[in-house]
């Protein structure tokens with residue numbers, strides 16, 4: 001999509017407001033035409049070149065009125081401008097965020113969070129700025145056309161001399177914009193790198209300290225800042241050089257006009273009023289030239305911004321960015337519709353055939369995995385480190401975009417696993433849980449309206465009660481980055497409680513071994529058995545307590561199924577399982 005059609009589609013979100021805005025700004029830019037003519041009349045009256053029609057005070061009154069009208073118009077123009085640009089900026093951010101949230105977890109954003117924040121903030125601002133400046137371009141062009149017409153009628157030769165610099169400036173700007181575009185992209189990139197580095201440093205403070213890497217990290221940060229300074233300097237220098245060319249070319253034109261006007265006035269072909277009109281309009285023409293150049297620069301810069309925003313889409317159609325959706329600025333945002341237990345198709349059986357996902361970066365992952373998860377089953381996926389266990393559960397749940405294979409729920413193919421495998425159909429305890437700076441209860445519920453009893457049951461199933469007693473405010477203790485820091489095991493059990501409270505029909509648990517000692521693990525599986533009410537469990541584990549309980553064990557090796565069966569059979573015939581089992585011992 002070209003930058004022009006991108007901006008047009010975005011503008012189309014609020015055509016009415018845009019037209020109102022363009023109208024307001026066109027009037028604001030056209031407004032000086034009237035005081036210009038009044039000024040001309042004023043001087044012609046004073047110098048006796050025009051008949052005395054209005055008194056001097058009426059002329060002053062006209063000028064005041066024109067100024068007042070312009071002030072009111074500018075006020076109106078600012079209101080329409082702010083209303084319009086806020087809406088298109090918000091739409092762009094909304095569409096991007098929605099796309100990011102819909103992507104499978106592993107593909108959410110192709111850059112660091114810091115860089116993504118930069119892009120959401122600066123690139124969207126840039127696009128907003130360009131669309132907003134387009135109305136100024138219209139207004140200024142109208143003004144230029146009308147004033148040229150009036151001035152040409154007075155003195156065509158001099159008028160050309162006023163507008164000649166314009167052609168020069170526009171040409172220079174056009175020639176240098178590709179260079180400016182390059183510098184702008186480099187400076188944005190360098191800024192993102194710095195923001196990204198800050199975000200990485202803050203999130204890994206402990207690792208940096210443990211590794212004694214402070215000096216190296218600061219050194220790298222300093223190098224990134226140097227690169228940014230260089231890139232910003234080039235960008236700003238070229239921008240300012242262009243600005244200065246714009247204004248000085250016009251100043252040069254002004255000088256020429258003054259010389260020519262003096263000569264014609266002496267010869268009597270040019271009145272004082274004409275002179276006043278030329279000088280008066282010239283100020284605005286200067287503004288037009290500078291601002292038009294600025295608009296063209298913005299336009300080029302928004303091409304860079306658009307490319308960076310498109311990069312965040314990771315190959316999805318660009319049209320996503322400009323899709324029209326409600327923003328709910330004045331009305332309440334509708335509640336998200338989530339299915340309740342009992343409203344979804346009750347699980348009978350999940351069948352997975354040929355599930356394949358290979359990480360593009362390493363070429364490793366899983367290949368042609370088949371899986372059957374009947375209602376009430378307890379399936380354990382096991383294998384060595386790196387055999388593909390996590391990849392398998394994440395691909396099944398739609399957290400990785402599967403490259404081949406089909407997943408069926410009760411015989412019906414699941415089109416978008418990421419949207420489908422959510423509570424109350426499924427719930428998941430990942431290997432590395434994320435906790436938020438909020439109370440323990442809110443971390444478990446995450447907005448779910450579950451009631452005290454269900455929450456207590458989930459905590460018991462996750463064997464989290466002993467930890468609860470030790471927290472200063474129990475369930476109301478603030479945990480996470482800004483609160484009490486939980487141990488790795490406690491964090492994982494909190495994540496398990498988060499899964500249990502959702503009463504899902506498929507429960508997926510990725511390796512709880514670091515969260516549980518042998519005794520606690522036994523308790524957890526026992527309580528799960530009592531509470532799960534027929535839910536199917538898919539558990540990644542190499543621990544005996546889980547393997548011994550499994551209806552079926554799936555042994556993965558190098559991303560493929562090595563064998564499947566019950567523990568006793570596999571211990572007899574599968575070398576891989578035997579080595580895992582006895583290593584545990």
Ligand SMILES: Nc1ncnc2c1ncn2[C@@H]1O[C@H](COP(=O)(O)OP(=O)(O)OP(=O)(O)O)[C@@H](O)[C@H]1O
Nearest residue numbers: 359361362364365384385386387388389390391392
């Ligand atoms: N983000 C990634 N990018 C590239 N390769 C990856 C990525 N994540 C995992 N892999 C590779 O894919 C393979 C399977 O990884 P996976 O995490 O599924 O193994 P696992 O059996 O769950 O290991 P563990 O027991 O350590 O959890 C490994 O060889 C790993 O190196």
